[in-house]
Amino acid sequence: NSDVTLKNERVSVVFDSMTGLVKEMTNTDKGISIPLSQNFFYYIGHDGDNSKPEKQASGAYIFRPNETNPYPINTSATLEIVNGELVNEVRQVFSNYTSQVVRLYAGSPYVEFEWTVGPIPIGDNKGREVITRYMTKLASDNKFYTDANGREILQRVRNYRPTWKLNQTEPVAGNYYPINSRAFIRDEVANSDIQFTVLNDRSQGGGSIQDGNLEIMLHRRLLHDDSLGVGEPLNETGVAGNGLVVRGKHYVYLGDKSSSAKLHRDLGEEIFMAPITAFTTSKLTPEEWA
C-alpha cells in the first residue's frame, strides 16, 4: 500500500500507490524536488465541414481539437516493477492501447519514459489525438521553450506572437509548436532556478497550455480530410488493418538552469547521433577474436 519509488544515486521518481501515476521527481545531486504528475490524454479531432472554411476538420495539415480540455485515457495505471543492479523500471498500463515503461539506469541523471500508443480505437467514429502531459507546479508564466531544429532555443509565450498582434481563435492548437529535439519549462519566479526538460527521439508537436504543464502529441488517428490538399483522412491502418502502434522515448531531466542547459546539449547530440550496432555469429573463439 505504500508509494513506489524508482531511484538511483542521482534521481528518484515516486509513483502514487492509489493511481499508479507519477507523483514526484527529485534530483538528488542538486537537492531539487517537485511534485510531478504525468498521464496520457486524447483530444477528439474536429469533424469539420469542408463547405465552410471556419469549420475546418482536424487532419494531416491541421490540428484542431473539438474541445479545449483533453480526456484522460485512464485516471490510473496498473504497475509492474523491475529492480536490478543496472536498471530499474516501472511498467504502467493505462488501456489496451496505451502503456509506458519508466526507466532509470544506474548513474543516469535523467529518467527515460518509453511510451507505446496504438492502435487508436475509432469504433465510435471519433478521431483521436493522443498526448502525454507532464504536470508540475512550476510558475512558468505563460512561457515555454522549444528548439529550432536542434539549434537555437526559442521562447514561446502563450497566446502571443513576437512580430504581430495575435487574435487567438484556437486555445490549444494556436499554442502548439514544433518540438524537434527538446522542450522545457522554467520556474520564472525571481530567484528560482528550477527547469524541467524533456528531450524527444523524433520531431513532435507540443505546447504548454497551462502554466507548469508541458504536453506533447504522440499519435493521431483522424477520420476526415482537412481539405488542404492531401485528400485523405489521417487514418493509417497498418499491415493488420487496425491502425498503427507507435513507440518512442522521452528523456526527462529536472535540474537547475545551468545543469539543464549542459545536459540537454550533450544528451540531444547523443540521441541524434546514436551509436550504430552490428552483429555477427562468427565461429571464432573469444581468444581468437581478441
Added chain:
Amino acid sequence: SYKIDVLKRAMGVSQHHDAVSGTEKQAVAYDYAERLANGSAECQEVINIALNKLQDKAPSIAAALEWKFCNYLNVSKCGLTENNTAFYMTVYNPLGRPVDKWLRLPVRGKAYTIYTGPNGELVPNQVVPLSKETKMVPDHNNSRATADLVFKASLPALGFNTYYISQSSGRRTAVRKVRQNR
C-alpha cells in the same frame, strides 16, 4: 559511393514538403518509406565493408565477417540475438567524444556473459524479462524474445568497441506486480 547515393537520393526526395510534414497521401508515404529502407539497406552494406576494414584481423582469419543489423531493436525484435546463444557485436560511436550508451538486446536466455576488449574484460549485465502487458513483446512483431539483455557500452570518440555475448547459467531479474487500491 554509388551505394550511398541510394540513400542520398531518397533523402533528396524526402526534402519535399509533404514528406517533412507528413501530409503526403498514404500511397506516397509507403513509397517514401520504401525508398528510405532501400537506401538504408545499401548503406548497411557499406558499413559492413567499413567495419571489416577497421578491424584488424590475424592473417589466419582473414576472411571478411558478415555483419548484420537489427532494424527493430526499438520493438525488442532481432532474429540474430534471439536465435543464437553466442554472438559478437560491434558498436560504433559517430560522435567526436567518448560516449557511454546503455544497450538493450532482445534475447531468450536467462543469463548472459559479456566480454569486451582485447583483454576480455567482463561487462556487467542484467536480463530484464519482457512484459506482454506493456506490449514489449507485442503480438504484432512476431518476436521470440522473452527478455532484454541490458548493458553499458563505453565507446571511444569516432571509434568502436566489440563485445562477445554468450548465454550462461543464472537467473533473470524478478518482476514484481503491484496490486493497487482503487
